[in-house]
Amino acid sequence: MTPVAGPGDLRVLEAALAVHGLCLRGSVVPAEEAAPRLSAGGAAAAIVLVGHGGGGFWPVFEAWRGAHPGLSHPLDAWSKALIAPLAAAAGGEAVFPSDRPWHPFQQWAMAAESLKPSPLGLLIHPVYGLWHGYRGAILFSPAAAARLGLTPDAAGAAPVTSHPCDSCPDRPCLSACPVGAYSPDGFDVAGCRAYLATEAGRQGCMSGGCRARDACPVGRDHRYSDPQIRFHMAAFR
Ligand code: B12
Ligand code: SF4
Ligand code: SF4
Structure with a gap:
């Protein structure tokens, strides 16, 4: 996976996610007019994607689901229960792919990891193929983004040299x-x-x-x- 720029705090976040089979999926510094809004007002200055390559999170989620029976959308509920507090601890706020109005997760992912869509609409990853996805994203204010080193120069991804399709x-x-x-x-x-x-x-x-x-x-x-x-x-x- 593409490493996210930034010092200590993001590594702490990455380590906390890894325990649950999730990882950071790159970062985006959006143009202000296209940026999602923070709940406190103003545009997010950086977006860090959270997801998975392969299904490593599945056993962790299954164990959690066993302890939380009867939920109508258990994977969304697990994602929120896990990612929202980690986002807050890192100084950001979480948004989720299932939230409406839908955030443009695939557009963010294309910018963050230089991925491209397959003919199926799913983005294809050079290593994980079509077997990957997104469980959330963390929005950071300008001050938090600067503290984490998520600047236009540092965020994003290395240019991709090949696209499997x-x-x-x-x-x-x-x-x-x-x-x-x-x-x-x-x-x-x-x-x-x-x-x-x-x-x-x-x-x-x-x-x-x-x-x-x-x-x-x-x-x-x-x-x-x-x-x-x-x-x-x-x-x-
Ligand atoms: C609505 C939706 C669907 C609709 C698509 C309707 C349509 N024709 O657009 C339906 C219900 C059909 C669908 C199906 C699936 N989806 Co879907 N879906 C979404 C959702 C919630 C919103 C998409 C959207 O409109 N976003 C808003 C726009 C503004 O954002 P965007 O980034 O510009 O959106 C792009 C997509 O809409 C894409 N697109 C257009 N048509 C289609 C069709 C398909 C099948 C897909 C996957 C994408 C896609 O093109 C847009 C431009 O980049 C996203 C999560 C999200 N918040 O984005 C997941 C998402 C796109 N889906 C995803 C997945 C994995 C699937 C399924 C494979 C689920 C499954 N069965 O396992 C299936 C694929 C179909 C199949 N045969 O199995 C993943 C894709 C991950 C990746 N590797 O790219 C996402 C990102 C969710 C996630 N948590 O990771 N999905
Ligand atoms: S799940 Fe996939 S293969 Fe099956 S009918 Fe739908 S698009 Fe076709
Ligand atoms: S690599 Fe080939 S089979 Fe796989 S999604 Fe791309 S075009 Fe389809």
Whole structure:
């Protein structure tokens, strides 16, 4: 993962997240007009992304879920319970991908780690392939960003030298969906969901995961476990 610029405090944050299988996913210094607002008012001066490459957080989350039964969105609840206090301790405030109005997490991720979208809409990572995601982001005020060294020069990511999809002429992800939900026009969400509701869909993608995502050869060692895949599919449907 791209190391986040900045001294001690961010390393403390990174270590605290690592215990739970999460990591810092790079930082962004946004243009003021595009910056998210802080709850106290004013624009955030820096955004630090929190997420995961591979499914290392899954056992930690599963243990937490076992102790918190009955939640309708347990992964969102776990993310908030974990990240919000760590963000506050680092002098920032947390926002989450599930919060509405939606923050542009993928745009932030593209800026933070120089990632690009795959033909599926998911961002592809050179190491983790399509098996990675975002659990939150931490917004910092100008003073906090300066204290942490999150300046325009230091934030962001090293330029990426290659993008896996550019050297994948066959693009197997695009031909693997049984109902052709991915096309140059975009992702046919309704077509995908209709298929998932059928017996074939229940036996196929709902139980084994999205065929298109699974067809990608990049980052296979980081594929999520079957229980994690089923959890995400159930949440999506
Ligand atoms: C709405 C949404 C969806 C909708 C997409 C509807 C649509 N056509 O746009 C639905 C419900 C279909 C969806 C599905 C999935 N999603 Co989704 N989704 C979101 C969410 C909550 C908001 C997206 C948004 O509009 N943001 C607001 C705009 C302003 O931000 P943005 O950065 O500019 O948004 C970009 C995306 O909208 C993207 N985009 C456009 N069309 C599609 C279609 C798909 C399938 C995806 C993934 C992205 C995408 O292009 C925009 C420009 O960069 C984001 C979290 C977030 N807050 O961004 C997750 C997010 C994009 N989803 C994610 C994931 C992983 C999935 C699933 C794989 C979940 C699963 N099953 O495991 C599936 C993929 C479908 C499948 N076959 O399995 C991840 C992507 C991580 C990555 N590696 O890039 C995100 C970032 C959530 C996270 N916690 O990490 N998702
Ligand atoms: S199969 Fe090829 S084109 Fe599709 S996401 Fe993977 S690397 Fe990119
Ligand atoms: S979940 Fe199944 S039906 Fe939906 S896009 Fe993926 S492969 Fe196609």
